[in-house]
Amino acid sequence: MRRPYRIAVAGIGGVGGYLGGKLAAHYQYSESVHVSFICRGEQALAIRERGLLLWTEGEMLRCVPHDLVSDPGTLAPLDLLILCTKTFDTHALLRACAHAISSETVVLTTQNAVEFKAALAPLIRREATIFEGAMYIAAGKVEPGVVRHLSGPAQYYFGTNGGDTERGGAISLLLSKAGIKAEFTEKIRSVLWQKFLFLSPAAVVTGLKGICIPEILQTVESKALYTSLFLEIRQIVEQKGVDLQGVTLQKQLELLGRFAEGVKTSFQTDLERNNKSEVGTLVGDVLAAAADLGLSVPNYTQALKSLRKKYPLILNNQHSKKAT
Structure with a gap:
């Protein structure tokens, strides 16, 4: 049998x-x-x-x-x-x-x-x-x-x-x-990068600002930060030759607005609960990829510094060597 x-x-x-x-x-x-x-x-x-x-x-x-x-x-x-x-x-x-x-x-x-x-x-x-x-x-x-x-x-x-x-x-x-x-x-590589292109900037902004996903659109400052982070990842994706299948900044912003009130990123929730976070993936991997390609990502660089300042106990001893 x-x-x-x-x-x-x-x-x-x-x-x-x-x-x-x-x-x-x-x-x-x-x-x-x-x-x-x-x-x-x-x-x-x-x-x-x-x-x-x-x-x-x-x-x-x-x-x-x-x-x-x-x-x-x-x-x-x-x-x-x-x-x-x-x-x-x-x-x-x-x-x-x-x-x-x-x-x-x-x-x-x-x-x-x-x-x-x-x-x-x-x-x-x-x-x-x-x-x-x-x-x-x-x-x-x-x-x-x-x-x-x-x-x-x-x-x-x-x-x-x-x-x-x-x-x-x-x-x-x-x-x-x-x-x-x-x-x-x-075409899973394209799918993975499409999600990361949305999620990584959203995670950083919600973690730094202490706001939920749809609230990113509610202030000029948070929307501008999301935009700048999105553009920095997009240049990495373009250098890698990944087909984003029509993903644009406008579509990503519209997606932010479709989330229900109160929905947070898991990254933000982990930070608020003093749990281990995926900063090594969501931020560190961006910095590592940019370095490999010789690209400048000043907003991600500053975002990591700001996250470590806001959450020193959980981010100053992080789990990925890439987040340095």
Whole structure:
């Protein structure tokens, strides 16, 4: 008898809670698909007690995975690993569950990073498949065991820069059956840079100004800062020869205005809660890319200094050497 198709979702926060919750709810009674959560602490305790409660599109789903593990070392061999951890936690996680990844495993990323595959590849068996991905969603953990999809659509893009369409299509179907809007693309590099081009400036402005995403448009100063940061990243993208598929500053500004009142970037939330932040990715990677290309990014340079001044305890000992 063939064993179940094994899926593990690592990191049950906003993104992981949505993706993992949808999968667990749909495949809860399936004998052919087995869903595991990888999480720790209060989140794990709450989910063990009552399942994950996912609020989305006006309804609450009680999501019970087949298994919940706090130690990735106990995982059985996986067919699909969905990485929803922060960028700085991903390497340790992959080392811990290396035994469960084989030539048959597909690894999906959701991190707010570009060209992340190159950093992950040395930690994953060469025969395994890595599909980079970008998740568009406003969601967050409300309390232990409860995740709320805050507003707007939830859309996941994943794929390659050419090829592997059959395998990608099969995973897209698997996710879609669970109610996840998922699309496989052979132009994932373009998709990742499009998201980063929006998110990085938004994260910096909300973190510095202490305002929500739609409030960026409400003052001349915050809108001007977002614009200057956007233009600095765009010059990097253009130098790299990435096709932005019609993305313009005006479209990005319009997107800011479509977020519901009160929606924050996860970067801002992490700073406010004194948690580790992705400054190394959202700011440090921009500075590193600009340096490699010989480009000037004075607004990002100043933004990092200002962030460190505002949040000295959590940013002066950061997690990426790029954020220097």
